[in-house]
Amino acid sequence: xxxxxxxxxxxxxxxxxxxxxxxxxxxxxxxxxxxxxxxxxxxxxxxxxxxxxxxxxxxxxxxxxxxxxxxxxxxxxxxxxxxxxxxxxxxxxxxxxxxxxxxxxxxxxxxxxxxxxxxxxxxxxxxxxxxxxxxxxxxxxxxxxxx
Numbered sequence: 001x002x003x004x005x006x007x008x009x010x011x012x013x014x015x016x017x018x019x020x021x022x023x024x025x026x027x028x029x030x031x032x033x034x035x036x037x038x039x040x041x042x043x044x045x046x047x048x049x050x051x052x053x054x055x056x057x058x059x060x061x062x063x064x065x066x067x068x069x070x071x072x073x074x075x076x077x078x079x080x081x082x083x084x085x086x087x088x089x090x091x092x093x094x095x096x097x098x099x100x101x102x103x104x105x106x107x108x109x110x111x112x113x114x115x116x117x118x119x120x121x122x123x124x125x126x127x128x129x130x131x132x133x134x135x136x137x138x139x140x141x142x143x144x145x146x147x
Contacts, residue, residue, distance in 0.1 A: 058134050059114055059115050059116030059134060060116055060133065060134060061116035061118070061131040061132065061133060061134065062109075062111050062114050062116060062131070062132055062133075062134050062137055063085075063109045063111075063114050063116070063118075063120050063121060063129050063130070063131055063132075064109065064129070064130050064131075064132050064137065065106065065107055065108065065109055065128060065129050066128045066129070066130065067090070067091060067094050067098065067101065067106045067128075068094050068097045068098050068128075069098065069126050069127070069128035070098065070100070070101070070106040070107055070126065070128045071098075071100040071104055071126055072087065072090070072100060072101070072103075072104030072105045072106050072107065073104070073125065073126070074087055074107065075123055075124060075125055076107055076119075076120035076121075076123060076124050076129060077107060079119040079120060079122075079123045080117075080119065080120055081115070081117060081119065082113055082114070082115055082117075083113075084109055084110040084111075084113035084114045084115075085107050085108070085109050085110075085120060086107065086108050086109075086110065087105055087106075087107055088105055088106060088107070088108050089101075089105045089106075090102055090103075090104070090105050090106050091106070094106075109129075111137075116131065116134075118131055
C-alpha cells in the first residue's frame, strides 16, 4: 500500500476532477476525504465525465483523428492531459474502410479543449492522429474540406 493511502481509499487515477491532483507543496496532514462505500467499478460507470472547459486561447496545433484508421483502442484517451478525447460509436460512412468502427467505435477530439500537447499523436499505436496547424484546419473547413 502506498504511503499516505488508507485501506479502501480510491487511487488517484480513479478520482474525479480536483481530487485527482497531487499536492506539489508540503502541507500539514489534513483529515482524509470521505471514502465512498460504493465499489469503484460501479462509481466509475455511474458518473458520466463532465465536458472539459473550453480554453480562452486557441492552440497553434490541434489534434485531428483520421477515423478510417482508428481502432477504438483508447490509448490516446489515457494520455490526454485535458480529457478532450471521447470514445464514440463508429460513423456508418467509414465501416467499409474501417471494420473496427462497427465493433469498437472510434475516438473524437474536442478541438475547443485541445491544447496541442501532441501526446495523443505520439502514443497512438496506429498513427491515425495528426497534429495540424489550427489556421490551416480552419481555412480547410471554411472551404468545405474535411480533415
